[in-house]
Amino acid sequence: MSRDGLVIREIEPGDQRALLLLNNxxxxxVNALVAEQMAWLLEHCDYARLAERVESPGGIRETVGFxxxxxxxxxxxxxxxxxxxxxxxxxxxxDRVVIAPTARRMGVGRALxxxxxxxxxxxxxxxxxxxxxxxxxxxxxxxHAAMGFTAVGERRYDGGAVVMMARExxxxxxx
Numbered sequence: 163m164s165r166d167g168l169v170i171r172e173i174e175p176g177d178q179r180a181l182l183l184l185n186n187x188x189x190x191x192v193n194a195l196v197a198e199q200m201a202w203l204l205e206h207c208d209y210a211r212l213a214e215r216v217e218s219p220g221g222i223r224e225t226v227g228f229x230x231x232x233x234x235x236x237x238x239x240x241x242x243x244x245x246x247x248x249x250x251x252x253x254x255x256x257d258r259v260v261i262a263p264t265a266r267r268m269g270v271g272r273a274l275x276x277x278x279x280x281x282x283x284x285x286x287x288x289x290x291x292x293x294x295x296x297x298x299x300x301x302x303x304x305x306h307a308a309m310g311f312t313a314v315g316e317r318r319y320d321g322g323a324v325v326m327m328a329r330e331x332x333x334x335x336x337x
Contacts, residue, residue: 167217168270170277173210173228180225181212181260188260190297203257208233209281213261213270226265229274230257233286245317245326246290253328254282256291275309283331292317292324 173181182200185192195203204210209231214223232238234246234253243255256278261270282289291311293302303325311327 167215168226168273169214169216169223170211170273171214173204173212175204177212177225178204181228184225184228184260184262185258187263191294191299191302192258192260203230203232206232206236206238207257208254208285209278211274211277213265213274215265215270225262227259227261227270227274229259229278231255231278231282231289232257241319242292242317242324242326245292245315246328249315250288250290250328252286253288253290254286256289259291271305272309279329279331287332288328288330290314290326290328292326295323295325297322 178197178200181204182195182197185200186194207230209229212228213226215226216223232243232255234251234255236243238244238255238257240255240257243257246253246255259271259274278289289311291306293299293306295316306327309329311329313325314328315326317324317326
């Protein structure tokens with residue numbers, strides 16, 4: 163997918179280092195990862211795409227964001243994923259979305275989510291995710307509400323809390 167100098171493409175093995183740096187620069191909005199965890203996620207994701215800003219045709223590409231999502235039925239260590247697994251039979255869990263600070267509020271997140279919704283609609287009835295309540299992330303709450311996600315619960319844990327959200331992406335009854 164390409165629009166206005168933004169290219170959405172599949173993540174390739176050579177992208178891992180840049181994605182790990184981008185991810186860890188976004189803490190506390192996402193949890194920090196070590197290389198082995200990022201490698202595991204990339205290996206098990208059903209949807210692993212990044213956004214690149216292209217400066218000019220054939221020019222320099224800069225990674226400005228990425229999204230990783232994992233389907234139900236995966237043996238994943240995330241307590242948030244497990245929360246959804248205990249409540250929904252079929253879902254695609256949006257594990258992380260990271261947008262570079264220089265690319266925020268420029269349509270990168272929206273482009274990645276629109277691409278994800280098209281991908282998911284043919285395969286899963288819903289996309290699930292969580293947004294931080296503690297520490298608060300009001301910008302993320304607003305963005306996800308605008309993208310059609312609704313709160314379906316809360317999960318508190320040592321040192322924080324998240325609101326659990328879901329967006330139906332295909333007709334009900336496929337669950």
